[in-house]
Structure formats: structure tokens, C-alpha cells
Amino acid sequence: LAKTTQPISMDSYEGQEVNITCSHNNIATNDYITWYQQFPSQGPRFIIQGYKTKVTNEVASLFIPADRKSSTLSLPRVSLSDTAVYYCLVGDNTNTGNQFYFGTGTSLTVIP
Amino acid sequence: NAGVTQTPKFQVLKTGQSMTLQCAQDMNHEYMSWYRQDPGMGLRLIHYSVGAGITDQGEVPNGYNVSRSTTEDFPLRLLSAAPSQTSVYFCASSYGGTDFYEQYFGPGTRLTVT
Numbered sequence: 658l659a660k661t662t663q664p665i666s667m668d669s670y671e672g673q674e675v676n677i678t679c680s681h682n683n684i685a686t687n688d689y690i691t692w693y694q695q696f697p698s699q700g701p702r703f704i705i706q707g708y709k710t711k712v713t714n715e716v717a718s719l720f721i722p723a724d725r726k727s728s729t730l731s732l733p734r735v736s737l738s739d740t741a742v743y744y745c746l747v748g749d750n751t752n753t754g755n756q757f758y759f760g761t762g763t764s765l766t767v768i769p
Numbered sequence: 770n771a772g773v774t775q776t777p778k779f780q781v782l783k784t785g786q787s788m789t790l791q792c793a794q795d796m797n798h799e800y801m802s803w804y805r806q807d808p809g810m811g812l813r814l815i816h817y818s819v820g821a822g823i824t825d826q827g828e829v830p831n832g833y834n835v836s837r838s839t840t841e842d843f844p845l846r847l848l849s850a851a852p853s854q855t856s857v858y859f860c861a862s863s864y865g866g867t868d869f870y871e872q873y874f875g876p877g878t879r880l881t882v883t
Contacts, residue, residue, distance in 0.1 A: 691870045700773075700859045700874025701812065744811060748870075757872070758828065759804070759811035 661745045666764040675732045677763050679745030682726050687749040690721060690728045695742045695762070704743075705730070732765075740767045770795050773875035775860050781881045782850040790845040790878050792860030798873070799865045801843040802827070803835065805856040806877075812859060818843055819865070850882045 662680040669675045681690070689708050693701040705712055707719045707728070718731040732739060742762040776791045794801065802817035814827030818837040832854060834846040843862075847854060857879050863872040 689867070689870050698877070700861070700877055701872075702874070703871045706870040757802075757814060759813070761809075761811045 660758065661747055661760045663743075663745050663760060663763045665761065666766070668766045668768055669735055670768050671736055672734050675735050675739075675765060677730045677732075677743055677745075677765070678727055679730070680727050681745070681747045684725050684747055685749065688725075688747045689749065690719065690725075691746045691748070691757075692717070692719065692730045693744045693746065693759075695744065701744060701759075735765075735767045737767050737769060739765065741765060772796065773860055773862055773873050775858075775875035775878050777878060778876065779879050781883065782847070783883055784850060784852060786850050788847050788850065790847070790858055790860075790880070792843045792845065792875060793841050794843075794860075794862040794873070795841065796862065796873065797840060798862035799840070800869055800872075801837065801860065801862045802872070803833070803843070803845045804859045804861065805829065805854075806859060807856050815845065815858075847880075852882045854880065855882045856880060 691706040692704045694704050695701040705717050705719045707721055709721050712719045720729045742764050744759050744762040746757050748757050773794045799820050803815040804812035806812045813829045815833050816835040818824045821837050821840050824835050837843050857877045859877050860875040861872040863869050
């Protein structure tokens with residue numbers, strides 16, 4: 658299963674766009690890339706998932722280059738309530754590998 | 770829908786005691802899993818299930834047992850609690866297929882073993 662590497666922490670001012678990059682050099686053909694958000698004392702919450710190119714929803718965008726060895730979560734115009742830990746996960750759901758591995762995540766602090 | 774529910778919210782155990790952490794979901798999800806999260810760390814997968822009657826080990830299964838007799842419930846049993854099992858435990862569920870990646874997490878159970 659592919660391991661991921663993310664920055665440990667990031668700071669951003671309110672209203673700015675934030676890009677968090679995740680490296681996953683050993684990503685397998687069947688692996689999807691998924692991002693979760695976790696607030697203190699709460700369970701993680703699904704943000705977005707993708708396989709290749711670009712995916713956008715009402716919360717974020719996910720950019721995946723052609724080689725899929727990295728991905729970038731983009732949060733537009735962050736607010737104080739976006740302060741949280743963001744996890745990048747890479748995995749597949751084949752019959753032999755229905756597993757997710759969370760790394761340590763990126764702690765994002767939004768500054769007023 | 771209540772989503773994923775976990776009980777209890779907090780629990781204190783003495784070393785050697787056993788207990789069961791309860792997890793239930795009302796979304797008819799096939800996939801359920803248990804994670805533990807230690808302070809300042811990410812989540813680590815303990816056990817998971819792809820359907821009733823089917824369970825498998827995750828990254829850190831030692832000291833824990835699971836069973837899945839119904840689609841809705843996935844209890845986690847601590848056989849003989851140890852201080853190293855002090856952690857926050859999260860249960861999660863999802864559909865199969867590509868929806869597997871959108872997992873719904875419960876609020877967590879904070880366990881302290883003294």
C-alpha cells in the first residue's frame with residue numbers, strides 16, 4: 658500500500674487560497690487519492706477523492722498530475738473554521754486490500 | 770439517519786479488565802472499520818469488515834477482537850486492557866465500490882487504561 662508524505666504544518670491568512678501537497682511515489686494502478694479533514698475531538702470528515710487530473714466540489718479542488726505520484730488539495734479563500742488537520746490517503750478497495758492508511762496529516766492554522 | 774454512533778463516549782479501565790466498544794450505523798453500509806488515534810498522530814487501522822460475517826486485521830490488531838453478525842453493528846472487544854491501549858477509538862463505515870473512499874466516522878470513544 659502506498660505511503661504518503663505531507664508537510665507537518667502550514668499557516669495561512671484568512672481569505673487566501675491554500676494548497677497542500679501530498680507525495681505518494683509508490684501509488685498503485687488501482688489506488689484512489691482521498692483527502693479528509695479532522696477537527697479536534699471529532700472524527701475525520703471526507704473532503705474529496707480522485708483518480709487523475711482534476712476534481713472539484715463545493716468545498717475543495719484536487720489536482721493530480723499525469724504520473725499520479727503527488728496530489729494537491731486546494732482550499733479556496735480559507736476562513737478561521739478551516740483550521741484543522743488534513744489527511745491525504747492512498748488506497749484501493751480490491752478484495753484483498755480494503756484498507757486505508759492515515760499518515761500524520763497536515764495541521765493547517767488559519768490566521769485572522 | 771443517525772449516521773455512525775459509538776458508545777460509550779468516555780471510559781476508564783484498569784489494567785487487565787475487558788470491555789466492548791460499540792459501533793452502529795444505519796446507512797446499510799457494507800464496509801466498517803475501527804481506528805485508534807494516539808495524541809498528535811494519525812489514525813491507525815485496527816480491524817475492518819467488508820460485510821456481515823467477514824472481518825480482517827488492519828495495521829494494529831493485537832489485543833483487539835471484532836465480529837460482524839449484522840450489517841449494522843461492529844463491536845470492538847479489548848480482551849485484557851493495557852495502558853498502551855489508552856487512545857481515542859473511531860469507528861467508520863462506507864459503501865463498497867468507488868464509494869468506499871467516502872467513509873463516515875463516528876464521534877469517537879476516549880479510553881484511558883490505568
